[in-house]
Amino acid sequence: MKAWSTATENELRHLINDWDPIGVADSVRDEYDCMLPPLLGRLRGGAGRTEIAAFLQHELEDHFGLAAPCPRPDAIAARLVTWWATTAPARETP
Secondary structure, eight states, X not given: OOSSOXXXXXXXXXXXXXXXXXXXXXXXXXXXXXXXXXXXXXXXXXXXXXXXXXXXXXXXXXXXXXOSSOOOOHHHHHHHHHHXXXXXXXXXXX
């Protein structure tokens, strides 16, 4: 059973699609869904900006195949950590 709600997952999807590091979110809304469970797990486990940014950087290079230098995920990592700290835990399912 998931430890987060559908609303939380949808909010995270929206944030990642707004970031859209490979530029396809307008036509492929679920392109980044593979990152949702790992991100939610890390956020729920207390990961900070540095760990989230490292995960995103790894995904950009290894999963999506972007060559270095690729978009730096520092700003979105900070945004995700702030979002999680201020809104997502209140929406978690028991």
